[in-house]
Amino acid sequence: MPKLYSSSQVLKVLNHHGFYLVSQNGSHINYRKIGDPTLTVIIPAERKQIPQGTFNSILKQYALSKDDFEK
Numbered sequence: 001m002p003k004l005y006s007s008s009q010v011l012k013v014l015n016h017h018g019f020y021l022v023s024q025n026g027s028h029i030n031y032r033k034i035g036d037p038t039l040t041v042i043i044p045a046e047r048k049q050i051p052q053g054t055f056n057s058i059l060k061q062y063a064l065s066k067d068d069f070e071k
Helices: 007-016 052-061
Strands: 020-025 028-033 039-044
Touching (some): 007 028
Antiparallel strands (some): 028 039
C-alpha cells in the first residue's frame, strides 16, 4: 500500500518549490506559483491523509515527484 501524505506535508513541499498561499475557502487552500504558465493548486485543508488519487494528480499537474516528499 502506498504511503499517504498529510496536507501539511504537501504544503511544505509546495512552499519549497515556490508556491505561496493565495486564499482559503472552507476546507480548501489555494496555492499559486507565478511563472509561464502560472500554476494554481487546491489542497484539502487539515487532512491527516490526502487520498492517493488526489496526491497523484498533484504530482502529475505540477511536475513533482514522490522523491520531493521523501526529503
